[in-house]
Amino acid sequence: MKDTIEKIRNSLQAHHDMFRNSIPLIASENITSPAVKEACCSDFSHRYAEGWPGSRVYAGCEYIDEIEILCQDLTKKYFNCCFADVRPVSGVMANLVLYNAFTSRNNGKMCCMSIPKGGHISHGPYQATSGRLIYGTAGTVRGLEVKYLDFDEENMNIDPDGSAKTIRECKPEMVLFGGSVFLFPHPIKELKDAAKEVGASIGYDGAHVAGLIGSGYFQDPLREGADAMSFSTHKTLPGPQHGAVISDREDLIEDLKNAAFPALFSNHHLHNVAGFAVSLAEMIEFGKEYHKKIIENAKLFGQALYERGFKVLCEHLGFTESHQVVVDIANFEKSVGLGGDIERLLEEANIIINRNLLPWDIRDGRHYMNPGGLRLGTSEVTRLGMGKSEMVEIAEFFKKLIIDKQDPKKVKEEVKAFSNDFQECKYCFQTPNNTYEFHKFY
Ligand SMILES: Cc1ncc(COP(=O)(O)O)c(C=O)c1O
Helix, strand or coil: CHHHHHHHHHHHHHHHHHHHCCEECCCCCCCCCHHHHHHHCCHHHHCCCCEECCEECCCCCHHHHHHHHHHHHHHHHHHCCCEEECCCCCHHHHHHHHHHHHCCCCCCEEEECCHHHCCCHHHCCEEEECCEEEECHHHHHHCCEEEECCEECCCCEECHHHHHHHHHHHCCCEEEECCCCCCCCCCHHHHHHHHHHCCCEEEEECCCCHHHHHCCCCCCHHHHCCCEEEEECCCCCCCCCCEEEEECCHHHHHHHHHHHCCCCCCCCCHHHHHHHHHHHHHHHHHHHHHHHHHHHHHHHHHHHHHHCCCEECCHHHCCCCCCEEEEECHHHCCCCCCHHHHHHHHHHCCEECEEECCCCCCCCCCECCECCEEEEECHHHHHCCCCHHHHHHHHHHHHHHHHCCCCHHHHHHHHHHHHCCCCCCCCCCCCCCCCCCCCCCC
16 A cells, blocks of 8 residues: 555656646636645644634634634635635535525525526536436525526626516526626626515625635625625635635624534534635735736736637627636637647647636537637736736747647647746745645655
8 A cells, every 4th residue: 555655646746747837727726825735734634623713512623713713804804894704615615605594495596697608517406408417506405496697698797687687587585696707797786676676685606706806806796785705715816725605794694604504514624724814814915916917917818819810708898807718719620629629739738728618609509528618717827927928928829739730749848948937826925935846744
């Protein structure tokens, strides 16, 4: 078994080396600072602390409580709100907290975006579609009936007029904004009246855009009408993999707490709570600068791809107001292939991206394994210190591979040389550092 452990270690080392030599453009990922990594490797990862700080079911929680209370306070400060529960262990679990708090079990109804329009699988129903069962979390776990909000494909956003009508007709218990393909702020203000008229609570899944929101650059869901926001802590907010729920409604605090524990978790990954607290302190210090740059880079990247002949969505709106850029690559079907093929081609050259369904893909007979879109994110490359000239260089790599059809092995060597200059996690207190280094303990 000692050999097995070595094998695991070698694979981890190889993974670190791969990322050291790559351009990371997955919109849902990011890297963490040395201080976050240290917290995540602490003894907290061995402990339990069920319940709320101060009223635990376990002994030995003095310092765990200290840090969890600090984490709650930093979350409240960053998002300017009166309540933060930092126990959900992921974004999906945070969404489940909202479902538990705001909907009835087994016969509740929710309105949100469908997956091809940008919704997440955790918003989805449990239903058979074209002979296949879809195990969406909302339907499978909470038994919710899911109705979709209307979508404006040209502007890649929820259509407020159509959706107001849908909400009034469906009378859901909850309207959920937010999603995984998320270019522009959602129309919460425009739909708030319709939701309130039918007695629906308003949730906001800020998994992708939480960092942009906390730093004040996207939209402010809690001020615009959302009763609570759920989010992951590791996308634009560059913490460890975890989740959280916030609200600015004093009257909802007890319901939200009860919706979380004991229903959804026993231990809540205390090491990640500590790491999350560190990342919040970093973002309170550096977030204004970092998140401004993420959005600037996304716009520049969209423009650079567009100028090289790519069909980047929403050129008429400046491509994006978030960390994401979405490209329609269906025109390359005959020459190179669709999303899955292009994802693999780019990976051969050490460029790591996501294929993604576009709103019209299913209608046009495409499938999520090989869809018509690419979703590209600038959170990690920005944290590595990249700016305008690098966005142009990366777009040039895309052109070389997809349009000029250059040999991916040759481009890979260029990508490795390019990545070599970007090995440090910026916007944190511990610089210099070597962010993709694999730390050995023995
Ligand atoms: C909108 C949205 N919500 C929830 C999640 C799930 O988050 P987690 O992976 O933290 O459970 C994601 C994941 O990317 C997401 O895009």
